[in-house]
Amino acid sequence: MNGSYRLGKFADIDVYVHWTFLLLLAWVGGSAIWGGAPIVAAIANIALVICVFGCVLAHEYGHALAARMYGIPTHDITLLPIGGVARLREIPERPREELVVAIAGPAVNVVIAAILAVVLAVLGSTLVPASVIAGTAGVVPFLQSLMMINVMLVAFNLIPAFPMDGGRMLRALLAMKLNRIRATDIAATIGQTLAFGLGFLGLFGNPFLILIAVFVFFGARAEAQHVRSTTLVRDLPVRAAMIAHMQTTHGDDHLMYLRDLLLDGSQQDFPVLDEHDRPIGLIYRNDIVAGLQRGMQHASVHTMMRPVDEVSTGPSDSLRSAMVRLQDNDVPALLVVNGDRLVGLLTRENIAELLIFRETDPEFVPPVTYRHEYVAH
Incomplete structure (x- = not known):
């Protein structure tokens, strides 16, 4: 997520915090001081917020580790002022698995609240010497607040407002x-x-x-x-949505050539071939325009392209998996490669058109044959 800073990696999951979280801490501490509270109270408020977000982080790890049980990895976890976001590679499609993953987060907060309740009960019992109780006079209200916030987090997350946890449980x-x-x-x-x-x-x-x-x-x-x-598209392969007729370029072409291709037709992204017409990469419209704006009209295409192994898929691969790749990598198209041969181009536009047809006819499968149908110069 843009504007986020990496805190570290725990349990093989990267943890980030958004910069606006610092604004929250400043507001919590500043509002206490402006209200006439001593600096110690402001520090205590900031510490409480940090502890709350530690509980939020544990909540997100509950989701992530539950998903891992079903073979679903988590890309990262980001802490925001309004809570946390665990980016799972996908949401389990089996209802019982999704239910477990959704429940796992609030369950962590239940455990935290229960532990805090036990600690508070011990501190309030006669088993603890009076001198120790006197020394924890400031700690008890802090722990009580943290416990109640965890209870509120559980209650709030159980509201059936999709896509919150309660909504996912409902789904x-x-x-x-x-x-x-x-x-x-x-x-x-x-x-x-x-x-x-x-x-x-x-x-x-x-x-x-x-x-x-x-x-x-x-x-x-x-x-x-x-x-x-x-x-x-769950039952369709990539070849069902790819285009087989397209303009291509070669690695030693200049960006000037691609400028003309952009102006001549509707194609936005271009497969890059070597001297034997084997695919070596893909160059996107944004990269072409950025290069031209920097005065790189005579730069070679291969210096601006994305390598084939980063932006390619196979014609028999799952179309849904390819859609996830397009979204995760934030790119508009993927090469479709069979062995060392270019057979097509998969674009977001073509997927959108296919979805329109499938909406009206869920059994629709476009007839696909592919050969060397691309246009190479």
Whole structure:
């Protein structure tokens, strides 16, 4: 995520914190001082926020480690002022697995709250000497606050507002009886309805609720669209959406040549071939334009291209997996390579067109034959 700083790697998962988290700490400490509280109280407030986000991080690790049990890795975890985000490679499609992954996060907060409750009970019992209790006078309220915040985190995350944990639990339960698309649509609709409610409550002096409402509303819509698209292509290979007729370039061509290709047609990204017409890479429109803007009209294409092993897929590979690669790498197209032969180009536009046809006819499979149908100069 842009604007995030890496804290380290724990359990083979990179952990990041967004820069706006520092603003939260400054606001918490600053508001206490401006309100007339001593510096010690401001430091205690900051420490409480840090501990809360430690609990949030543990919550996200609950999701990540539960997903790992089902063979799903986590790209990274990012801490934001409104909570944490664990970027799983994918959400489990089996309802029971998704339910376990969704429950695992709040379950961690339940355990933390239970441990804190035990500690507080011990500190409040007659088993602890009075001198020790006197020495922990400032610690007890701190632990009580941390315990109650964990209880609130559990309650809040159980709200069935998709894509929050409660919404994912709801989707998983619905998917045990309905198909995944229908279950997602229902959970997303409920989530967006609740988002309106949260946003309305936020208008009465709690901007934090408005932020959460925006996150839930747009997150629910994005998740519903993602599930619909990936489900519609789950049984298709890459060759079902690729284009086999395309313009290509060679590694020793100049960017000037690609400028002319961009102006002459609708193709935006170009496979790069060697002298034997074997694919060696792919150059994207953004890279072409950036090079031209820097006055690199005579630069060789191979100096600007992405290597073939980074941007290629096979014609028989899963189209859904290829879509995930396009999204994760934030690129508009992938080469389709069979052995050392270029057989096609997979673009976001062609996938979008295929999805339109599959929406109206879920059984539609385009007839695909591929040969040396690309146009090389």
